[in-house]
Amino acid sequence: MRSRKRWLLAALLAVSPLAAMAVxxxxxxxxxxxxxxxxxxxxxxxxxxxxxxxxxxVTPKHGKPYFLVRQDGSDGNFIRSDQPxxxxxxxxxxxx
Numbered sequence: 001m002r003s004r005k006r007w008l009l010a011a012l013l014a015v016s017p018l019a020a021m022a023v024x025x026x027x028x029x030x031x032x033x034x035x036x037x038x039x040x041x042x043x044x045x046x047x048x049x050x051x052x053x054x055x056x057x058v059t060p061k062h063g064k065p066y067f068l069v070r071q072d073g074s075d076g077n078f079i080r081s082d083q084p085x086x087x088x089x090x091x092x093x094x095x096x
Contacts, residue, residue, distance in 0.1 A: 030049075032047040032048060032049050032054075033047075033048045033049070034046070034047055034048075035048070041061040042058055042060050042061065043058075043059040044057070044059075045059070053076075054069070054070060055070075055081075056068040056069075056078060066080050066081070067080070067082070068080060068081070069081045
């Protein structure tokens with residue numbers, strides 16, 4: 001009986017580091033994934049966490065870089081972070 005308990009304890013101790021490694025691989029990363037691409041004379045950097053696009057940095061060839069952030073968190077509506085008061089109305093006027 002004692003040898004069976006010792007054997008079970010040894011098996012659990014041997015498996016526990018493997019289980020801890022599997023949990024660490026699935027943990028979300030706190031660092032964003034950055035995708036950099038060229039579009040005309042602008043460099044665009046997209047910031048994502050777990051596949052969710054939350055910010056875009058636009059660096060024009062001539063001028064200051066600026067960030068686009070999500071307006072309301074639902075759609076792909078982005079606004080400039082340096083001009084938060086400049087909201088564009090999005091009313092539905094006609095529908096069929």
